[in-house]
Amino acid sequence: MKVLVDLCIVPLGVGVSLSPYIAACERILADAGLKTALHAYGTNIEGEWDTVFAAVKRCHEAVHALGAPRITTTIKLGTRTDRQQTMEDKINSVRDKLA
Numbered sequence: 001m002k003v004l005v006d007l008c009i010v011p012l013g014v015g016v017s018l019s020p021y022i023a024a025c026e027r028i029l030a031d032a033g034l035k036t037a038l039h040a041y042g043t044n045i046e047g048e049w050d051t052v053f054a055a056v057k058r059c060h061e062a063v064h065a066l067g068a069p070r071i072t073t074t075i076k077l078g079t080r081t082d083r084q085q086t087m088e089d090k091i092n093s094v095r096d097k098l099a
Contacts, residue, residue, distance in 0.1 A: 001049045006076040008042035011068030025059040046087050
C-alpha cells in the first residue's frame with residue numbers, strides 16, 4: 001500500500017542543534033529509495049508502507065546510536081484506495097485553486 005507521511009523526529013537530551021540527527025535520517029530515507037521533501041519542521045515521505053516504516057525504524061536506531069537517549073516522533077500519514085496520489089498532486093491541487 002502506498003503511503004504519504006509527514007515525519008518529525010526530535011532527539012531529546014542532545015542540546016539545541018538537531019541538524020546532525022536529521023541529516024542521518026535523511027540519508028537513511030534516501031538509501032531506502034524513498035521520495036522525500038525536507039521542510040522546516042520535518043520531512044514528507046512517499047512510498048510503500050513497509051519500506052517507509054522500516055526506514056523510520058532505522059532512523060530511530062541511528063539517532064539513538066548517535067547518542068540521543070530519548071526520541072519523540074510525530075507521524076501524520078494518509079493512504080488512498082480510490083487512486084494513486086503523490087505529494088506533488090496534493091500541492092498542485094491547492095495551487096490550482098489559488099490560481
